[in-house]
Amino acid sequence: MTGMEQWKGKICLITGASSGIGEETARRLAGHGVRVAIAARRGERLETLKGEIEAQGGEALALTTDLRDEESITAMFAALREQWGAADVLINNAGLGWEGSLIEGKNADWREMLEVNVLALSICMREAIAQMRGKPDARIVNIASSLARRVPAGRGVGFYSATKYAVRALNDGMRDELMIEGSPIKVSLVSPGLTATGFHASFYRDAERAQDAYRKSQPMQPSDVTDAICFVLSAPPHIVFDDLIFRSMGQVY
Ligand SMILES: NC(=O)c1ccc[n+]([C@@H]2O[C@H](COP(=O)([O-])OP(=O)(O)OC[C@H]3O[C@@H](n4cnc5c(N)ncnc54)[C@H](OP(=O)(O)O)[C@@H]3O)[C@@H](O)[C@H]2O)c1
Structure with missing residues (x-):
């Protein structure tokens, strides 16, 4: 079976599902009949999304x-296994950025970006793979960024970019380790632009500056990124997408 049909009734763990790309992807996958395990800190937002999915006949x-x-990550995987079983798909989506130069950046901001964007993503890949062993087909989709390949000057994205370069390296390293050992588990990168x-109200610590950025450089919508994730997941079992990089026609940097 190919297309999104192949995931009907399967289990997909989505991190960062309380907002933005993760939330939209959970909604879409549930619409395809995927059982979505949705993770984030803001439990009340997850419960609202779960209610919405269930009202549409889906499972969350x-x-x-x-x-x-x-410990919270370990508990997340344990709860998933106990309540539903092992994940068939992991969408490693949670992430954040804080604006700041490399010359004057703050340790606390750097630490949080490293812990969520790099360390947690690595732990989630490792733990998901441990659960996926023995499955005939399983996938991991890591969300990087168009900034995983370049660092536009003067935008305060230096450290955030560095974490996304790391995501690209981790994605490629894990994909190749699994291919060398003949594992059927496929690992793909999705690298969206703005x-x-x-994300940006948090990045700038200022909602108005986020709106200003969107006025200057027309962004994509979360559903555009979900389209790309579904495209990657729709590949037949003998194909692995390495990296899907895309941005809106209105993005000027
Ligand atoms: N928006 C963009 O322009 C853009 C472009 C390229 C790539 N990306 C990437 O896309 C991914 C999704 O971002 P988004 O744009 O959808 O941003 P978003 O709306 O801010 O969502 C970020 C998600 O990450 C979760 N998260 C952050 N810290 C967490 C933590 N400590 N523990 C658990 N969950 C945590 C948040 O949940 P809680 O706050 O509830 O914990 C939230 O659900 C990120 O990896 C981002 O780097 C975004």
């Missing part, structure tokens, strides 16, 4: 998780 499992806390979500 809310897993309140702080990805900066290793997308209108909660």
Whole structure:
């Protein structure tokens, strides 16, 4: 079976599902009949999304998780296994950025970006793979960024970019390790450009500056990124997408 049909009734764990790209992807996959395990810190938002999915006839499992806390990650995987079983798909989507120069950046901001974007993503890949062993087909989709390949000057994205370069390296390294050992588990990178979500109000610590950025450079919508994730997941079992990089026609940098 190919296309999204192949995931009907299967289990997909989506991190960062309380907002933006993760939330939209959970909604879409549930519409395709995928059982979505949705994780983030804001449990009340997860419960609202779960209610919405269930009202549409879908299945959702809310897993309140702080990805900066290793015990919380372990608990998330344990709860998934106990309540539903092993994940067939992991969408490693949670992530954040804080604006700041490399010359004057703050340790606390750097630490949080590293812990969520890099360390938690690595732990989630490792733990998901441990659960996926023995499955004939399983996938991991890591969300990087168009900034995983370049660092536009003067935008305060230096450290955030560095974490996304790391995501690209981790994605490629894991994909190749699995291919060398003949594992059927496929690992793909999705690298979107500017997308209108909660990301930028947080990045600038200022909602008005986020709106200003969107006025200057027309962003994509979360559903555009979900389209790309579904495209990657729709590949037949003998194909693995390495990296899908895309942005809106209105993005000027
Ligand atoms: N928006 C863009 O322009 C853009 C472009 C390229 C790539 N990306 C990437 O796309 C991914 C999704 O971002 P988005 O744009 O959808 O942003 P968003 O709306 O801000 O969503 C980020 C998600 O990450 C979760 N998260 C952050 N810290 C967490 C933690 N400590 N523990 C658990 N969950 C945590 C948030 O949940 P809680 O706050 O509830 O924990 C939220 O659900 C990120 O990896 C981002 O780097 C975004």
